[in-house]
Amino acid sequence: MQGPRDMAAARHTGRPDTGTDISSDTDISGAWDADNQAWWDWYVSLADNEGEITTFEVAPPLPDIPLPDDATVMAELAEPYVLTDADITFFQANGFIKLKDVFSPGAVLRLRALLIERLTAVFGAGADGGVRDRFLSLEMIWTDHPLLRAYVVSPRVAKICAELLRVPAVRLYHDNVLSKQPGCGRTPWHFDDHHFPLDTNDVVTAWAPAQAIPLAMGPLAFAYPLDVHRLVDAVAFEKSSTSYDKGVAKVFAENRVAVDETPFELGEVSFHHNLSFHTAARNRTDQSRIVMANTYYADGARIVGAPTMVSGDWQKFMPGVGPGEVAASPLNPICWPVPLDGAQ
Ligand SMILES: O=C(O)CCC(=O)C(=O)O
Ligand SMILES: [Fe+2]
Numbered sequence: 001m002q003g004p005r006d007m008a009a010a011r012h013t014g015r016p017d018t019g020t021d022i023s024s025d026t027d028i029s030g031a032w033d034a035d036n037q038a039w040w041d042w043y044v045s046l047a048d049n050e051g052e053i054t055t056f057e058v059a060p061p062l063p064d065i066p067l068p069d070d071a072t073v074m075a076e077l078a079e080p081y082v083l084t085d086a087d088i089t090f091f092q093a094n095g096f097i098k099l100k101d102v103f104s105p106g107a108v109l110r111l112r113a114l115l116i117e118r119l120t121a122v123f124g125a126g127a128d129g130g131v132r133d134r135f136l137s138l139e140m141i142w143t144d145h146p147l148l149r150a151y152v153v154s155p156r157v158a159k160i161c162a163e164l165l166r167v168p169a170v171r172l173y174h175d176n177v178l179s180k181q182p183g184c185g186r187t188p189w190h191f192d193d194h195h196f197p198l199d200t201n202d203v204v205t206a207w208a209p210a211q212a213i214p215l216a217m218g219p220l221a222f223a224y225p226l227d228v229h230r231l232v233d234a235v236a237f238e239k240s241s242t243s244y245d246k247g248v249a250k251v252f253a254e255n256r257v258a259v260d261e262t263p264f265e266l267g268e269v270s271f272h273h274n275l276s277f278h279t280a281a282r283n284r285t286d287q288s289r290i291v292m293a294n295t296y297y298a299d300g301a302r303i304v305g306a307p308t309m310v311s312g313d314w315q316k317f318m319p320g321v322g323p324g325e326v327a328a329s330p331l332n333p334i335c336w337p338v339p340l341d342g343a344q
Contacts, residue, residue: 025238032309039312040137040178047188048242048249049282056182057216059287063266067113068106070147076107077154078338083163091164095226095276096260102157102269103208112210114148115141115177115290129182129287136179136288140316143331151208152294157269158335161204161296164271169299171332173198174317180218180280180289187218187280188245189252191229192295194237196274197307197314198327202298203274210290213264215281217289220270221261223277228257232277239309248277299334303327 032039068076081102091097103111118141119127127136142152151157152175162170173196180187196203213219235247252259261281264270272278283289305323307314315321318329333339 025240026236028237028239028308028310029306030309031307032312034313036139036176036313036316037137040135044135044185044187046239046242046245047186048245049185053183053282053284056286057214057284059217059285060212060214062109062112062211063105065105065109067110068104073107073110073147074150076104077150077156079156081156081160083160088164088166091271091273092166093226094222094224095273096222096224096270096278097164098260098262098264098268098270099160100265100268102160103267105266108210108266110147111151111208111292112290114145115179115210115292118148118177119179119290127179127181127288127290131181131288133183133185134181135184135187136177136181138177139174139313140331141177142175151292153333153335155336155338157206157208157294158296159337160271161206162336165202165204165273165298167202167298168337169334170204170296170336171299171301171328171334173203173295173297173327173332176293176295178291178293180283180291182283182286182288184218184283186245186282187220187278188242189223189232189248189277189279190244191277192272192274194308194310195312196295196297197304197311197323198274198297198301199304200298200301201274202301203295204271204297205274205293205295206269206271207291207293208269209264210292211287212266213289214285215261215263216284217287218281218283219261219264220272220278220280220291221259222270222272223252223257223259223279226273226275228252228255229275229277231255231257237310245279252277296335297327299328301327
């Protein structure tokens, strides 16, 4: 499939724009033919934004605290987090929940430093704020680094996911480092069901900020309750315009749909279901909004019969697994419950 990433991605990747057939702008049946970064460049180009940001708010400083060592962070990431029945009921009804103190401040600061190191290795200097306007992404950072692996396959996080979904076991779909740089535009309204080629609705993304997120930095924001997605079923997805984002915003406004757009404290993590509609505002601060967003799904789920281009680079996350097959490659370990041999 040629060209769905179109001009925005071509600008950033240096690849020529191979052209988009606007007569079939709603046809997403082809496969994605570029990488995950190109996917995000394309995806954020679908958001409706007004004007350019020229003045940047000073982001709150990161706390000046002693950093925990690897063993301390790993122990914390394995420690169970106690969810209440009310938390689970809230998630089931609303499709999202924000939980405080999932990570300690020290674990967040270690994560931010590790992610900046990785982002710098790929994108060069400035990932912590100097690079402007872009949405940087990285994935598969967990396979060769024990501490990053501990964050991604964390039993603490995965147990929360399994309990929120009310399923006995969850696997990792993939990790996703998302850095919304100062000046970067909105994340368009969407639900993740289109992104994941998984034949189940037992899918949840743990969106873990690597700093606090004030409103000016663009916290993830959720429309609720969960079934508001039905209101926008009829809005056609267009792959090279902002019409879908605008269309969803219009329907939600007309129906006075509630949106939770609130800051994230340091250590707070949100969890959203694959049918939860979400968006994020622009980053108007001088600090990058770095997040680790890892997706987990119920063990036993299969790949859908015909993944689309909106499923992006999915084969990278499930090598050797074909359409219709059980989604359980070696890159999709069961993260909860912890296997008896401890091997994740
Ligand atoms: O970080 C963002 O702005 C968007 C992330 C997102 O859509 C997701 O993790 O599902
Ligand atoms: Fe999303």
